[in-house]
Amino acid sequence: MIETHAHIYSDDYAQDRDAMLDRAWNAGIEQIWMPNCDHATIPGMMELAERFPGKCLPMIGLHPTYVKDDFETELTIIEEWLEKASFIAIGEIGMDLFWDKTFREQQEKAFLYQCKLARKHKLWIDIHSRSAFWETVKLIEEFGDPNLKGIFHCFTGTLDEANKAIELGFKLGIGGVATFKNGGLDKVIPFVDIEHLVLETDAPYLAPVPYRGKRNEVAYIDLVAQRVADLKQITKQEAIIATSENARKMLVKAS
Structure with missing residues (x-):
């Protein structure tokens, strides 16, 4: 399996990070993709890399909830890192209007600028979109580059939203919410071709059932794979093979 989104550098794992990673490798995890948040998370992430x-x-990027008045300084740091190290994507970036809309304008500017960085470096983007799906779509359409691709991480939207993301050339990152009783993805996943799905945990957040409410970890992606398999009426192994292949294709340099 390929874990396409996990914050394994998080302080939540300060006491048992190596044990947590051993559990991941033992669960059959081939790769763990690490999204960045801001300048403070880069050292821990790069140490693990x-x-x-x-x-x-x-990945390298400025998470929308970390966008403040000084966002341009953060973007300069990201550009500096892009010149001296290798990254698989620009992320996680996007829009978050769930808790606070104070920096909405700055979020929009940061997102569009990072889309430019993605195209400059021929990378895809890892999108965080919370209570802002259509606002994010509008920005992607405003950016107007059909070669801009990526993943809508932690996708929890409707079938219409799923189809729109796919139309734009994006994959859907499916995580623990798929296992929630009222998560809503039971009305989406059965109707979306598996070629558009990749697996993630967003660890340490959003642990799947039966660990909901507790610290999430990468090994729990096995539960997500099983849930996707159940909803698609295929075997877990078939779900793992398909979603892992979808993820591998993301690592091919963009045109």
Whole structure:
């Protein structure tokens, strides 16, 4: 399996990070893709990338909830890192209007600028979109580059929203919410071709049932794979093979 989105550098794992990673490898995890948040999360992320080359793969980007008045300084740091290290994607980036709309304008500017960075470096984007799906879509359409691709991480939207994301050329990142009784993805996943899906945990957040409400970890992606398989009426192994292949295709340099 390929874990396409996990914050394994998080302080939540300060006491048992190596044990958590051992559980992930033992569960059959081939790679863990690490999204960035801001300048403060880069050192821990890069340390893991160096310790586990080819297995822990970093992204670089400014998470929308970390966008403040000084966002341009953060973007400069991201550009500096892009010139001196390798990353698989620009992320996680996007729009978050769930808790606070104070920096909405700054979020929009940061997102569009990072889309430019993605195209400059021929990378895809990892999108965080909370209570802002159509606002994010509008920005992607405003950016207007059909070669801009990526993943709508932690997708929890409707079938109409899923189809729109797919129309734009994006994959849907499916995580623990798929296992929630009222998560809503039972009305989406059965009607979306599996070629558009990839698996994630968003660890340490959004742990799947039966761990909901507790600290999430990468090994729990097995539960997500099983849920996708159940909803698609295929075997878990078929779901793993298909979603892992979808993820591998993301690592091919964009045109």
